Amino acid sequence: MPRLQARAAFGARLSALAAGVLFACAVHAQSATMRFDQPAEPLERAVNEVARRAGIQVFFASGVTESRIAPALQGEFTAREALERLLAGSGLRLRAQDERTYTIEAGATGEVPARLGAVVVSASADASAGGLPPAYAGHQVARGGRVGILGNQDIMDTPFTSTAYTAELMQDQQARSVSDVVQNDPSVRVARGFGNFQELYVIRGFPVFSDDVAYNGLYGLLPRQYVAAEFLERVEVFRGANTFLNGAAPGGSGVGGAINLLPKRAPNEALTRLTIGAEHGGHAHVAADLGRRFGTDGQFGVRVNAARRDGETAVDDEKRRLDMFAVGLDQRGEHFRLSADVGYQDHDIDAPRPSVTPRGGIPDAPDANDNFAQPWTFSRERQAFGTFRGELDLGETTTAWLAAGVREGAEKNRLANPRSDAAGVTSSYRFDNVRDEDVATGEAGIRGALQTGAVSHQWVVSASAFRLKARNAYAFSSFAGFAGNLHDPVDVAMPAADFFTGGSLDSPHVTERTRNSSVAVADTLGFADERVLLTLGVRNQTIEARTYDYNTGARASAYRERANTPIAGVVFKASPRTSLYANYIEALVKGDVAPATFGGQPVLNAGAALDPYVSKQTEVGVKYDGGHIGGSLSLFTTRRPFSVVDNGVFGDGGQQRNRGLELTVFGEAARGLRLLGGATFLDARQTDTQGGATDGKRAIGVPRAQLNVGAEWDVPGMPGLVLTGRAVHTSSQYANAANTLEVPSWTRLDVGARYITEVGGEVVTLRARIDNLADRDYWASVGGYPNANYLVLGAPRTVTISASIDF
Structure with missing residues (x-):
């Protein structure tokens, strides 16, 4: 071994x-x-x-x-x-x-x-023989990560770009959720779901719903709205279309990229870590992380994580409570690897500050500390999931794998999201919603290597299946609403939610069923002593979706579509430190589902699903690995259809074409100085719109420029002391298709420090962080849901401190 x-x-x-x-x-x-x-x-x-x-x-x-x-x-x-x-x-x-x-x-x-002994154990989140790709210099990112069915790949060997953020980065930055981690990425901006508090990630200008975030390669298993960072060993951000690599995302997003989260495994050394901390506003947290290996060669591993977060946030009168628990098990044999995970998350928010839909103009951003939520609003989410993964070596060069997982989730919300004019005068109404989900998913495959003359082959065959059943119901108060003001919020009595309803909140009907299945085959051919790598493949993908009437449970719409999604990618290793690459890849994506309301008005065909569509991407780029500093530069073009509501009917609205230039940098630029960041420049245009009305206009919610610069500095002469800083800039964004409403650009500065010392013979790490140091008031994002234009206010200055002790 x-x-x-x-x-x-x-x-x-x-x-x-x-x-x-x-x-x-x-x-x-x-x-x-x-x-x-x-x-x-x-x-x-x-x-x-x-x-x-x-x-x-x-x-x-x-x-x-x-x-x-x-x-x-x-x-x-x-x-x-x-x-x-x-x-x-x-x-x-x-x-x-x-x-x-x-x-x-x-x-x-x-x-x-x-x-x-014969078995040397390495923490392997995906039960692979090679274990996790090692960390790059600086230990903030890894040398590689999962590239769908191609498995773990080194960053220099794949015709795509991706970044895998490490657990060490999450701990050092005191990350609370996935959004805190991906804010390090210049290609990603964080938004919010439509009419809820779902974290939503915009990669290369296209949304990735939290429904479509993968867990150890499988879709639909994680908590749908929010994923606590305590679950995670790695956060892998893949840039670009990826249906061939990962299968179709069940929620209908993922054209611009994908996110895969890896669970924690017991490390080789015994781990007992306790973390306590507090956040500005009185929000406190405690977390425990334990890992042990057993057996004569340490082949059995157990990792347990538990955390509690509770209290008021930096936003006035907003309270959050989170309980999470996870157990990860693994076994490594001479010719097999097994792993399993069980997780539970309970996440509640009281008086959550809502999104704001502009009406005729963009209001000035209110004070970032203020809360214009009604005190009777809330969001509740409870999720439980379990997964299993196994690998079996069939020979020296061939390995088979099997993975499966299930999730049960329940959500309940009472919201009052305002519509605002340019002066900040608002109109709001009550919106209640419940959603229950059952998910089952699985994947099986076999990969191997062979040689034909001077050409090497890394081949793979895979099959996957996904099933979702969702129950949903909603209720609205009168759309006439109640008045308010973003800059001078006033509490009002809770109105009755009996004006416009769909289903029973106490016993919702099944409103959606989704079944995805696929078979994929690929081969990576190596030429000229592996200096040229050519990847070819195709996935036969089937998407079956049915929607049902909220009130009667009768079928409202159905389709079953099948398509082949090909891939062609090439890597040329021009030198030991430089790789040139190019790719063509397609995405087959489930059609958008009509919401109950849009723009403050009911949608006449609520719940109807549009047909699946094919999105196409071309990309070229160069990667550099200097040993201690690395990065990539890429040019890409991606197209996808978008939907609109016209005269109360939800339907196709045209295409969004995103062209971009993307730069990433990571590693240790000099001894004791670590860098992480880059820039993304986007030209996102509308094409083929209805009657050509907005052809050539910029797409809603896509900035021209996104820049991230993060640095860590080991202070000379003070062992264990590290100072950190990060600047994030997002240029202006349009909030309507006609490009007459524009949200200003914003820049945020985050700073921090950590200190490693010994207290009573135990290692203690002290951390402090200030996000939004200048306490900037700004609209952080526009929309997220296709062609929607709601605004999300950025968080105020937030001070977070914590102490971790390793026993």
Whole structure:
């Protein structure tokens, strides 16, 4: 079994090392003398820097617990001398395996430690033989991630662009949910669902509904509105159309990209971490994270996460409560890998600040601390899910896999989303909604490798299936509504929701059934000693959707469509550090479903589903991997149809064509300076609109420019202290198809710091963060739901502090 690389965590205790326990750090010693000028810092980071300078690799095996601050390393040393100085006084020692390989052991004397067993465990969220792709320099992103049915791929080997954000980044930034993580990405902006508080992610100018976020490669399993960060090991953002790679997204989004979330697994070293914290406004949280491995070779793993968040947020009178619990199990054998996850989330918001629909003009953004929600509004969500995944090696080059999962979810909302004129004068009405969902999904496949002459092949065959059953009901008060003002909010008595209803809130009918199935085949051919990689494939996708009348349960609409979605991608490795790539890929997407109301008026064909459509994408780009700094530059064009409401009827409205240039940067630009960010420039136009009325106009809610610059700096002379900062800029956006309503651009600055120290022999990490440092008042997003133009106010200045202790 090959030895697998894993990064030793800061949060482990040196005192837990017993004599004879391996810290198996296999290093190929270099006899050349090198000049070192390293400050005192965590031992793991110091050892990694020596390995990098010497051109060697460091492997960490199971059973390791290490968190000591290593001494400063200054002067000229060989790699072996440098490592010995870092270990001085630690109770660890170097032992030669041969003239170029060493291990680091506990104990100064005694018998030779036992060698590792046949099975070396590595945390593998997807039950793959290779485990998680390793972190890139700086440990904020990974060297690669899942590329649909192609499996885990290195960033330089795939004809697409993606970024996998690590658990370390989430912890250091005190991320609460997926939206906090993806705000690091220049291609992504965070919006909100239509008429609810669903997190919605806009990638390359197209929405990705939270319904369409994948969990370990499977759609529909995660909580639908909000996913707590405590569930997650990685957040993988894939840019571009992806039906061939992942199958059709069941919610009908994902044209501009996809998000895949990976669960946590027990690490090789024992983990017991407690985190407590608080947020500006009185919102407190506590979280526990435990991981253990069992068995003679640590082949069994258990990871348990639990968290509670409760209290008022930085928005006046808005209260949030979240309870989450997750258990991840895994087993690694010599020729198989198994994993399973069970999760539960209960998320409640009282007086949630609503979205605002402009009426005749764009109001000035209210004070970001103010809350214009009615006190009787709320959002409730409870979700439970479970998944299983297994891999079996059928030979040295062939592996079969099987994955399946289920989810049950219940949501209940009482909302009053206002419509506002340019002066901030509003009209609102009550909207109640309930939704229950049952989801079952699965995937099976086989992949392998073979050689035909000078050409290598990495082939894969896969089949997938998805099933959704949703029950829904709604009730509105009179659309005449009640008056208010964004800048001077007033509480009103709750009106009766009996004016316009659909179904029974106490016993909703089934209103939607979706069944997706597909079969895919692909081959990546390698030429010229793997310098040229050509990927060809096709997925035969079937989408079946039925909608039902809210009141009677009778069928309202139905379709069953099948289409082939092809892929062609090529990578040319121009040098060891540079890859050129190009791709053509299509997306088959479920048609939009007509909402109950739009623009404050009822929709006559509410619940009707439009036909599926095909979206096409072409892309070219270049990637760079300098070892410690990397990035990509890409040019792309994507088209997709959009829907409108005309005379109260929901239907096709035309096409949206997005052309763009995208730049990403990540890694360690200099010792102790980590960068993460980039820029996206978009030209999003409407085409083929009804009567050509808005042809050539910019698409609603798509800015021309999105810029992110994030940095972390290890303060010299102060071991363990890190200062952080991030600037996010979004240019102006249009809020109507005619481009007569424009929302101003905005820029937000976030700053923070963290400090790693020891208290009573335990490793403690202290973190502080201020989001929106200047307390800017701004409209953060426009719309999100196709062709809708509701506005979401940005969060006020928010101070978050936390302390994590590793026992």
